[in-house]
Amino acid sequence: MEQQHQRQPLAGIKIVDLTRVLSGPFCTALLSDLGAEVIKVEPPGGDEYRHVGPFEQGESALFTLMNRNKKGVVADLKNPGHLARLLELVREADVLVENFKPGVAERLGVGFAAIKAINPDIIYASISGFGQQGESSGLPAYDLVVQAMSGIMAITGEPDGEPTKVGESIADLAAGLYASWAILAALFDRQRSGEGVHLDIAMLDCLFSLMPTPVAQWMFGGEAPGRVGNRHPLSTPFGSFNAADGRVIIAVLNNRQFAALCAVMGRPGLAQDARFGSDEARTRHEPALRDLIESWLSGHSVASAIASLAAAGIPASPVLDMGEVLARARQGERRLLRTQRHARLGEIPMMTQPVRASAWASPAPATAPALGEHDAELFRP
Structure with missing residues:
Protein backbone atom coordinates (compact mmCIF):
# COMPACT_ATOMS: atom_id res chain seq x y z
CA MET A 1 0.00 0.00 0.00
CA MET A 211 -17.21 34.43 -16.75
CA PRO A 212 -20.38 32.34 -17.12
CA THR A 213 -22.39 34.62 -14.81
CA PRO A 214 -22.23 37.79 -16.96
CA VAL A 215 -22.79 35.68 -20.08
CA ALA A 216 -25.88 34.15 -18.43
CA GLN A 217 -27.15 37.64 -17.58
CA TRP A 218 -26.86 38.61 -21.25
CA MET A 219 -27.69 35.43 -23.18
CA PHE A 220 -31.50 35.48 -23.06
CA GLY A 221 -31.89 39.02 -24.30
CA GLY A 222 -30.72 40.94 -21.28
CA GLU A 223 -28.35 43.88 -21.31
CA ALA A 224 -24.64 43.46 -20.79
CA PRO A 225 -24.10 43.53 -16.99
CA GLY A 226 -22.18 46.18 -15.12
CA ARG A 227 -20.54 46.47 -11.70
CA VAL A 228 -22.44 45.56 -8.53
CA GLY A 229 -19.63 45.75 -5.97
CA ASN A 230 -19.21 43.01 -3.37
CA ARG A 231 -22.50 41.27 -3.99
CA HIS A 232 -23.70 38.62 -6.39
CA PRO A 233 -25.45 40.06 -9.46
CA LEU A 234 -28.17 37.38 -9.48
CA SER A 235 -28.63 36.18 -5.88
CA THR A 236 -29.48 38.12 -2.70
CA PRO A 237 -28.39 38.37 0.07
CA PHE A 238 -25.06 37.18 -1.27
CA GLY A 239 -22.26 39.58 -0.46
CA SER A 240 -20.37 41.63 2.11
CA PHE A 241 -22.17 43.33 5.01
CA ASN A 242 -21.09 45.70 7.78
CA ALA A 243 -21.03 44.33 11.34
CA ALA A 244 -20.05 46.19 14.51
CA ASP A 245 -16.31 45.57 14.09
CA GLY A 246 -15.77 44.56 10.47
CA ARG A 247 -17.39 42.89 7.50
CA VAL A 248 -19.26 39.61 7.24
CA ILE A 249 -19.83 37.56 4.09
CA ILE A 250 -23.34 36.11 3.92
CA ALA A 251 -24.19 33.80 1.02
CA VAL A 252 -27.89 32.87 0.73
CA LEU A 253 -28.86 31.02 -2.44
CA ASN A 254 -32.38 29.73 -1.79
CA ASN A 255 -35.59 30.35 0.15
CA ARG A 256 -34.76 27.81 2.85
CA GLN A 257 -31.52 29.57 3.67
CA PHE A 258 -33.27 32.93 3.59
CA ALA A 259 -35.92 31.75 6.07
CA ALA A 260 -33.12 30.54 8.35
CA LEU A 261 -31.42 33.94 8.08
CA CYS A 262 -34.66 35.72 8.97
CA ALA A 263 -35.04 33.50 12.04
CA VAL A 264 -31.46 34.21 13.16
CA MET A 265 -32.14 37.93 12.79
CA GLY A 266 -35.25 37.61 14.93
CA ARG A 267 -37.42 38.64 11.97
CA PRO A 268 -39.03 35.36 10.77
CA GLY A 269 -41.86 37.28 9.12
CA LEU A 270 -39.50 38.68 6.51
CA ALA A 271 -39.53 35.32 4.76
CA GLN A 272 -43.22 35.95 3.89
CA ASP A 273 -42.65 39.56 2.79
CA ALA A 274 -43.55 39.79 -0.91
CA ARG A 275 -40.42 41.88 -1.54
CA PHE A 276 -38.25 38.97 -0.45
CA GLY A 277 -40.28 35.94 -1.55
CA SER A 278 -37.83 34.74 -4.22
CA ASP A 279 -34.19 35.16 -5.17
CA GLU A 280 -35.19 37.45 -8.06
CA ALA A 281 -37.42 39.57 -5.80
CA ARG A 282 -34.71 39.86 -3.15
CA THR A 283 -32.25 41.01 -5.79
CA ARG A 284 -34.68 43.68 -7.01
CA HIS A 285 -35.07 44.92 -3.44
CA GLU A 286 -31.43 44.44 -2.45
CA PRO A 287 -30.95 47.92 -0.86
CA ALA A 288 -33.91 47.47 1.50
CA LEU A 289 -32.81 43.97 2.48
CA ARG A 290 -29.22 45.14 3.01
CA ASP A 291 -30.44 47.82 5.42
CA LEU A 292 -32.34 45.23 7.46
CA ILE A 293 -29.38 42.84 7.60
CA GLU A 294 -26.89 45.55 8.54
CA SER A 295 -29.26 46.88 11.21
CA TRP A 296 -29.12 43.43 12.81
CA LEU A 297 -25.36 43.12 12.32
CA SER A 298 -24.71 46.50 13.94
CA GLY A 299 -25.30 44.86 17.31
CA HIS A 300 -22.95 41.95 16.64
CA SER A 301 -19.24 41.43 16.22
CA VAL A 302 -18.03 39.58 13.15
CA ALA A 303 -17.22 36.52 15.27
CA SER A 304 -20.59 36.38 17.04
CA ALA A 305 -22.55 36.95 13.84
CA ILE A 306 -20.69 34.17 12.03
CA ALA A 307 -21.21 31.81 14.95
CA SER A 308 -24.98 32.43 14.88
CA LEU A 309 -25.19 32.11 11.11
CA ALA A 310 -23.10 28.93 11.01
CA ALA A 311 -25.24 27.33 13.72
CA ALA A 312 -28.26 27.90 11.47
CA GLY A 313 -26.52 26.39 8.43
CA ILE A 314 -26.11 29.72 6.63
CA PRO A 315 -22.84 30.09 4.69
CA ALA A 316 -20.91 32.97 6.24
CA SER A 317 -17.32 34.03 6.80
CA PRO A 318 -15.06 36.88 7.82
CA VAL A 319 -13.06 38.76 5.20
CA LEU A 320 -9.52 37.63 5.93
CA ASP A 321 -6.48 39.69 5.08
CA MET A 322 -3.57 38.01 3.31
CA GLY A 323 -1.54 37.79 6.52
CA GLU A 324 -4.24 35.61 8.08
CA VAL A 325 -4.61 33.55 4.90
CA LEU A 326 -0.86 32.90 4.69
CA ALA A 327 -0.72 31.86 8.35
CA ARG A 328 -3.55 29.37 7.78
CA ALA A 329 -1.96 28.04 4.57
Whole structure:
Protein backbone atom coordinates (compact mmCIF):
# COMPACT_ATOMS: atom_id res chain seq x y z
CA MET A 1 0.00 0.00 0.00
CA GLU A 2 2.83 2.40 0.82
CA GLN A 3 4.30 1.93 -2.64
CA GLN A 4 0.96 2.87 -4.18
CA HIS A 5 1.28 6.33 -2.69
CA GLN A 6 4.59 6.95 -4.45
CA ARG A 7 3.13 7.22 -7.94
CA GLN A 8 3.62 10.41 -9.88
CA PRO A 9 1.16 10.44 -12.79
CA LEU A 10 3.45 12.31 -15.20
CA ALA A 11 6.67 10.49 -14.38
CA GLY A 12 8.55 9.81 -17.62
CA ILE A 13 7.00 12.78 -19.48
CA LYS A 14 9.63 15.24 -20.72
CA ILE A 15 8.64 18.88 -21.31
CA VAL A 16 10.79 21.54 -22.95
CA ASP A 17 9.70 24.87 -21.49
CA LEU A 18 10.49 27.95 -23.59
CA THR A 19 8.19 30.18 -21.57
CA ARG A 20 8.85 33.12 -19.31
CA VAL A 21 7.18 35.39 -16.77
CA LEU A 22 3.87 33.85 -15.58
CA SER A 23 1.38 32.08 -17.87
CA GLY A 24 3.77 29.49 -19.28
CA PRO A 25 5.85 28.94 -16.13
CA PHE A 26 2.63 28.45 -14.12
CA CYS A 27 1.48 25.84 -16.64
CA THR A 28 4.71 23.89 -16.52
CA ALA A 29 5.03 24.21 -12.73
CA LEU A 30 1.67 22.45 -12.38
CA LEU A 31 2.89 19.66 -14.65
CA SER A 32 6.20 19.38 -12.79
CA ASP A 33 4.25 19.01 -9.54
CA LEU A 34 2.83 15.79 -11.02
CA GLY A 35 6.25 14.35 -11.84
CA ALA A 36 6.98 15.58 -15.35
CA GLU A 37 10.60 16.41 -16.14
CA VAL A 38 10.45 20.08 -17.10
CA ILE A 39 13.51 21.60 -18.74
CA LYS A 40 13.31 25.37 -18.54
CA VAL A 41 15.19 27.05 -21.40
CA GLU A 42 16.23 30.65 -20.70
CA PRO A 43 18.08 33.27 -22.73
CA PRO A 44 21.52 34.29 -21.42
CA GLY A 45 19.96 37.11 -19.39
CA GLY A 46 17.44 34.79 -17.79
CA ASP A 47 13.67 34.84 -17.50
CA GLU A 48 12.35 38.36 -16.82
CA TYR A 49 10.93 37.10 -13.50
CA ARG A 50 14.47 36.59 -12.20
CA HIS A 51 14.69 40.39 -12.17
CA VAL A 52 11.31 41.15 -10.57
CA GLY A 53 11.14 41.47 -6.78
CA PRO A 54 10.67 40.88 -3.96
CA PHE A 55 14.20 39.50 -3.55
CA GLU A 56 16.07 37.60 -0.87
CA GLN A 57 19.84 37.45 -1.38
CA GLY A 58 19.26 38.25 -5.05
CA GLU A 59 16.68 35.47 -5.53
CA SER A 60 13.26 36.48 -6.87
CA ALA A 61 10.29 35.13 -4.94
CA LEU A 62 8.09 35.11 -8.05
CA PHE A 63 10.67 33.22 -10.11
CA THR A 64 11.16 30.72 -7.30
CA LEU A 65 7.42 30.07 -6.95
CA MET A 66 6.76 29.64 -10.67
CA ASN A 67 9.79 27.51 -11.53
CA ARG A 68 9.80 24.91 -8.78
CA ASN A 69 10.74 21.34 -9.66
CA LYS A 70 12.36 22.33 -12.98
CA LYS A 71 15.75 21.83 -14.53
CA GLY A 72 17.33 24.88 -16.12
CA VAL A 73 19.49 25.44 -19.21
CA VAL A 74 20.59 28.52 -21.13
CA ALA A 75 20.25 28.84 -24.90
CA ASP A 76 20.46 31.86 -27.15
CA LEU A 77 18.12 30.74 -29.91
CA LYS A 78 19.70 33.23 -32.34
CA ASN A 79 22.97 31.32 -31.96
CA PRO A 80 22.99 28.35 -34.43
CA GLY A 81 25.02 26.18 -32.06
CA HIS A 82 22.66 26.82 -29.15
CA LEU A 83 19.63 26.21 -31.35
CA ALA A 84 21.07 22.91 -32.56
CA ARG A 85 21.60 21.58 -29.05
CA LEU A 86 18.13 22.72 -28.02
CA LEU A 87 16.64 20.83 -30.96
CA GLU A 88 18.45 17.71 -29.76
CA LEU A 89 16.55 18.03 -26.49
CA VAL A 90 13.29 18.52 -28.37
CA ARG A 91 13.79 15.30 -30.36
CA GLU A 92 13.31 13.33 -27.13
CA ALA A 93 10.56 15.49 -25.63
CA ASP A 94 6.87 14.76 -25.26
CA VAL A 95 5.77 18.38 -24.96
CA LEU A 96 7.07 21.83 -25.89
CA VAL A 97 5.49 24.93 -24.34
CA GLU A 98 6.14 28.48 -25.58
CA ASN A 99 4.60 31.87 -24.92
CA PHE A 100 6.39 34.04 -27.44
CA LYS A 101 4.47 36.70 -29.31
CA PRO A 102 2.92 34.90 -32.34
CA GLY A 103 5.45 34.59 -35.16
CA VAL A 104 8.53 34.84 -32.95
CA ALA A 105 8.93 31.08 -32.45
CA GLU A 106 8.90 30.58 -36.22
CA ARG A 107 11.54 33.27 -36.74
CA LEU A 108 13.73 31.63 -34.09
CA GLY A 109 13.46 28.20 -35.74
CA VAL A 110 11.32 26.61 -33.01
CA GLY A 111 7.84 27.04 -34.49
CA PHE A 112 5.42 24.12 -34.66
CA ALA A 113 6.27 23.11 -38.22
CA ALA A 114 10.02 23.03 -37.50
CA ILE A 115 9.55 21.05 -34.29
CA LYS A 116 7.07 18.61 -35.82
CA ALA A 117 9.58 17.92 -38.61
CA ILE A 118 12.06 16.52 -36.10
CA ASN A 119 9.54 15.12 -33.59
CA PRO A 120 6.27 14.17 -35.33
CA ASP A 121 4.58 13.13 -32.07
CA ILE A 122 5.25 16.38 -30.24
CA ILE A 123 2.53 18.13 -28.26
CA TYR A 124 3.24 21.79 -28.91
CA ALA A 125 1.47 24.36 -26.72
CA SER A 126 1.46 28.04 -27.70
CA ILE A 127 0.24 30.53 -25.10
CA SER A 128 -0.41 34.09 -26.26
CA GLY A 129 -2.61 37.03 -25.48
CA PHE A 130 -5.06 36.79 -28.36
CA GLY A 131 -4.31 33.58 -30.25
CA GLN A 132 -1.98 32.60 -33.08
CA GLN A 133 -4.08 34.10 -35.88
CA GLY A 134 -6.42 37.04 -36.30
CA GLU A 135 -6.22 40.81 -36.30
CA SER A 136 -5.29 41.01 -32.60
CA SER A 137 -2.74 38.20 -32.60
CA GLY A 138 0.25 40.52 -32.95
CA LEU A 139 -0.70 42.80 -30.07
CA PRO A 140 1.44 42.73 -26.93
CA ALA A 141 -0.53 41.24 -24.06
CA TYR A 142 0.17 41.83 -20.43
CA ASP A 143 -2.34 40.58 -17.89
CA LEU A 144 -3.81 44.03 -17.27
CA VAL A 145 -4.42 44.55 -20.99
CA VAL A 146 -6.27 41.22 -21.22
CA GLN A 147 -8.30 41.94 -18.09
CA ALA A 148 -9.38 45.24 -19.62
CA MET A 149 -10.31 43.64 -22.97
CA SER A 150 -12.07 40.61 -21.47
CA GLY A 151 -14.76 42.60 -19.67
CA ILE A 152 -13.77 41.33 -16.23
CA MET A 153 -12.66 44.83 -15.21
CA ALA A 154 -15.97 46.27 -16.39
CA ILE A 155 -17.90 44.00 -13.99
CA THR A 156 -15.48 44.35 -11.05
CA GLY A 157 -15.71 47.23 -8.59
CA GLU A 158 -18.37 49.45 -7.07
CA PRO A 159 -21.28 50.55 -9.29
CA ASP A 160 -20.25 54.20 -9.11
CA GLY A 161 -16.52 53.50 -9.15
CA GLU A 162 -13.92 52.75 -11.79
CA PRO A 163 -13.52 49.42 -13.56
CA THR A 164 -11.20 47.45 -11.28
CA LYS A 165 -8.59 44.80 -11.97
CA VAL A 166 -8.74 41.52 -10.13
CA GLY A 167 -6.15 41.48 -7.35
CA GLU A 168 -3.96 38.87 -9.07
CA SER A 169 -2.74 38.33 -12.64
CA ILE A 170 -5.80 36.22 -13.32
CA ALA A 171 -5.53 36.24 -17.13
CA ASP A 172 -2.00 34.82 -17.01
CA LEU A 173 -2.99 32.20 -14.46
CA ALA A 174 -6.15 31.20 -16.30
CA ALA A 175 -4.15 30.67 -19.50
CA GLY A 176 -1.54 28.62 -17.65
CA LEU A 177 -4.20 26.48 -16.02
CA TYR A 178 -6.05 25.86 -19.30
CA ALA A 179 -2.75 25.11 -21.03
CA SER A 180 -1.89 22.44 -18.46
CA TRP A 181 -5.37 20.95 -18.83
CA ALA A 182 -5.05 20.93 -22.63
CA ILE A 183 -1.61 19.31 -22.49
CA LEU A 184 -2.93 16.52 -20.27
CA ALA A 185 -5.82 15.96 -22.69
CA ALA A 186 -3.37 15.91 -25.60
CA LEU A 187 -1.17 13.33 -23.87
CA PHE A 188 -4.21 11.10 -23.38
CA ASP A 189 -5.32 11.66 -26.98
CA ARG A 190 -1.85 10.77 -28.27
CA GLN A 191 -2.03 7.41 -26.51
CA ARG A 192 -5.08 6.54 -28.59
CA SER A 193 -4.39 8.35 -31.87
CA GLY A 194 -0.60 8.17 -31.97
CA GLU A 195 -0.50 11.79 -33.08
CA GLY A 196 0.74 15.02 -31.60
CA VAL A 197 -1.07 18.35 -31.81
CA HIS A 198 -0.57 22.11 -31.81
CA LEU A 199 -2.49 23.75 -28.93
CA ASP A 200 -3.40 27.43 -29.33
CA ILE A 201 -4.17 28.95 -25.90
CA ALA A 202 -5.21 32.62 -25.82
CA MET A 203 -5.27 34.49 -22.51
CA LEU A 204 -8.33 36.45 -23.61
CA ASP A 205 -10.28 33.30 -24.50
CA CYS A 206 -9.37 31.62 -21.21
CA LEU A 207 -10.40 34.58 -19.09
CA PHE A 208 -13.68 34.98 -20.98
CA SER A 209 -14.46 31.31 -20.33
CA LEU A 210 -14.27 32.01 -16.58
CA MET A 211 -17.21 34.43 -16.75
CA PRO A 212 -20.38 32.34 -17.12
CA THR A 213 -22.39 34.62 -14.81
CA PRO A 214 -22.23 37.79 -16.96
CA VAL A 215 -22.79 35.68 -20.08
CA ALA A 216 -25.88 34.15 -18.43
CA GLN A 217 -27.15 37.64 -17.58
CA TRP A 218 -26.86 38.61 -21.25
CA MET A 219 -27.69 35.43 -23.18
CA PHE A 220 -31.50 35.48 -23.06
CA GLY A 221 -31.89 39.02 -24.30
CA GLY A 222 -30.72 40.94 -21.28
CA GLU A 223 -28.35 43.88 -21.31
CA ALA A 224 -24.64 43.46 -20.79
CA PRO A 225 -24.10 43.53 -16.99
CA GLY A 226 -22.18 46.18 -15.12
CA ARG A 227 -20.54 46.47 -11.70
CA VAL A 228 -22.44 45.56 -8.53
CA GLY A 229 -19.63 45.75 -5.97
CA ASN A 230 -19.21 43.01 -3.37
CA ARG A 231 -22.50 41.27 -3.99
CA HIS A 232 -23.70 38.62 -6.39
CA PRO A 233 -25.45 40.06 -9.46
CA LEU A 234 -28.17 37.38 -9.48
CA SER A 235 -28.63 36.18 -5.88
CA THR A 236 -29.48 38.12 -2.70
CA PRO A 237 -28.39 38.37 0.07
CA PHE A 238 -25.06 37.18 -1.27
CA GLY A 239 -22.26 39.58 -0.46
CA SER A 240 -20.37 41.63 2.11
CA PHE A 241 -22.17 43.33 5.01
CA ASN A 242 -21.09 45.70 7.78
CA ALA A 243 -21.03 44.33 11.34
CA ALA A 244 -20.05 46.19 14.51
CA ASP A 245 -16.31 45.57 14.09
CA GLY A 246 -15.77 44.56 10.47
CA ARG A 247 -17.39 42.89 7.50
CA VAL A 248 -19.26 39.61 7.24
CA ILE A 249 -19.83 37.56 4.09
CA ILE A 250 -23.34 36.11 3.92
CA ALA A 251 -24.19 33.80 1.02
CA VAL A 252 -27.89 32.87 0.73
CA LEU A 253 -28.86 31.02 -2.44
CA ASN A 254 -32.38 29.73 -1.79
CA ASN A 255 -35.59 30.35 0.15
CA ARG A 256 -34.76 27.81 2.85
CA GLN A 257 -31.52 29.57 3.67
CA PHE A 258 -33.27 32.93 3.59
CA ALA A 259 -35.92 31.75 6.07
CA ALA A 260 -33.12 30.54 8.35
CA LEU A 261 -31.42 33.94 8.08
CA CYS A 262 -34.66 35.72 8.97
CA ALA A 263 -35.04 33.50 12.04
CA VAL A 264 -31.46 34.21 13.16
CA MET A 265 -32.14 37.93 12.79
CA GLY A 266 -35.25 37.61 14.93
CA ARG A 267 -37.42 38.64 11.97
CA PRO A 268 -39.03 35.36 10.77
CA GLY A 269 -41.86 37.28 9.12
CA LEU A 270 -39.50 38.68 6.51
CA ALA A 271 -39.53 35.32 4.76
CA GLN A 272 -43.22 35.95 3.89
CA ASP A 273 -42.65 39.56 2.79
CA ALA A 274 -43.55 39.79 -0.91
CA ARG A 275 -40.42 41.88 -1.54
CA PHE A 276 -38.25 38.97 -0.45
CA GLY A 277 -40.28 35.94 -1.55
CA SER A 278 -37.83 34.74 -4.22
CA ASP A 279 -34.19 35.16 -5.17
CA GLU A 280 -35.19 37.45 -8.06
CA ALA A 281 -37.42 39.57 -5.80
CA ARG A 282 -34.71 39.86 -3.15
CA THR A 283 -32.25 41.01 -5.79
CA ARG A 284 -34.68 43.68 -7.01
CA HIS A 285 -35.07 44.92 -3.44
CA GLU A 286 -31.43 44.44 -2.45
CA PRO A 287 -30.95 47.92 -0.86
CA ALA A 288 -33.91 47.47 1.50
CA LEU A 289 -32.81 43.97 2.48
CA ARG A 290 -29.22 45.14 3.01
CA ASP A 291 -30.44 47.82 5.42
CA LEU A 292 -32.34 45.23 7.46
CA ILE A 293 -29.38 42.84 7.60
CA GLU A 294 -26.89 45.55 8.54
CA SER A 295 -29.26 46.88 11.21
CA TRP A 296 -29.12 43.43 12.81
CA LEU A 297 -25.36 43.12 12.32
CA SER A 298 -24.71 46.50 13.94
CA GLY A 299 -25.30 44.86 17.31
CA HIS A 300 -22.95 41.95 16.64
CA SER A 301 -19.24 41.43 16.22
CA VAL A 302 -18.03 39.58 13.15
CA ALA A 303 -17.22 36.52 15.27
CA SER A 304 -20.59 36.38 17.04
CA ALA A 305 -22.55 36.95 13.84
CA ILE A 306 -20.69 34.17 12.03
CA ALA A 307 -21.21 31.81 14.95
CA SER A 308 -24.98 32.43 14.88
CA LEU A 309 -25.19 32.11 11.11
CA ALA A 310 -23.10 28.93 11.01
CA ALA A 311 -25.24 27.33 13.72
CA ALA A 312 -28.26 27.90 11.47
CA GLY A 313 -26.52 26.39 8.43
CA ILE A 314 -26.11 29.72 6.63
CA PRO A 315 -22.84 30.09 4.69
CA ALA A 316 -20.91 32.97 6.24
CA SER A 317 -17.32 34.03 6.80
CA PRO A 318 -15.06 36.88 7.82
CA VAL A 319 -13.06 38.76 5.20
CA LEU A 320 -9.52 37.63 5.93
CA ASP A 321 -6.48 39.69 5.08
CA MET A 322 -3.57 38.01 3.31
CA GLY A 323 -1.54 37.79 6.52
CA GLU A 324 -4.24 35.61 8.08
CA VAL A 325 -4.61 33.55 4.90
CA LEU A 326 -0.86 32.90 4.69
CA ALA A 327 -0.72 31.86 8.35
CA ARG A 328 -3.55 29.37 7.78
CA ALA A 329 -1.96 28.04 4.57
CA ARG A 330 1.06 26.79 6.51
CA GLN A 331 -1.07 24.78 8.92
CA GLY A 332 -3.49 21.87 8.78
CA GLU A 333 -3.84 18.87 6.52
CA ARG A 334 -4.30 20.75 3.25
CA ARG A 335 -0.85 22.39 3.42
CA LEU A 336 -1.26 24.97 0.71
CA LEU A 337 2.26 26.12 1.53
CA ARG A 338 4.94 23.49 1.99
CA THR A 339 8.52 23.81 3.12
CA GLN A 340 11.16 23.72 0.41
CA ARG A 341 14.89 23.35 0.92
CA HIS A 342 16.40 26.08 -1.25
CA ALA A 343 20.07 25.60 -2.14
CA ARG A 344 20.91 29.23 -1.40
CA LEU A 345 18.20 30.42 1.00
CA GLY A 346 17.66 27.42 3.25
CA GLU A 347 14.11 26.51 4.34
CA ILE A 348 11.44 28.60 2.57
CA PRO A 349 7.66 28.23 2.14
CA MET A 350 6.54 27.13 -1.32
CA MET A 351 3.26 26.87 -3.20
CA THR A 352 2.37 23.62 -4.94
CA GLN A 353 -0.60 22.28 -6.89
CA PRO A 354 -3.67 22.00 -4.64
CA VAL A 355 -5.31 18.73 -5.71
CA ARG A 356 -5.05 15.77 -3.34
CA ALA A 357 -5.11 12.24 -4.75
CA SER A 358 -5.40 9.02 -2.76
CA ALA A 359 -2.63 7.17 -4.61
CA TRP A 360 -0.26 9.88 -5.81
CA ALA A 361 2.97 10.95 -4.21
CA SER A 362 3.00 14.49 -2.86
CA PRO A 363 6.66 15.33 -2.37
CA ALA A 364 7.86 18.67 -1.11
CA PRO A 365 8.66 20.88 -4.12
CA ALA A 366 12.24 21.10 -5.33
CA THR A 367 14.06 24.39 -5.76
CA ALA A 368 13.88 26.49 -8.90
CA PRO A 369 17.07 26.13 -10.96
CA ALA A 370 19.93 28.58 -10.99
CA LEU A 371 20.50 30.13 -14.42
CA GLY A 372 22.04 27.39 -16.59
CA GLU A 373 22.30 24.98 -13.65
CA HIS A 374 21.73 21.87 -15.77
CA ASP A 375 23.62 22.83 -18.92
CA ALA A 376 26.33 20.21 -18.32
CA GLU A 377 23.76 17.50 -17.62
CA LEU A 378 21.43 18.14 -20.53
CA PHE A 379 23.51 19.66 -23.33
CA ARG A 380 26.02 17.47 -25.05
CA PRO A 381 29.51 19.03 -25.39
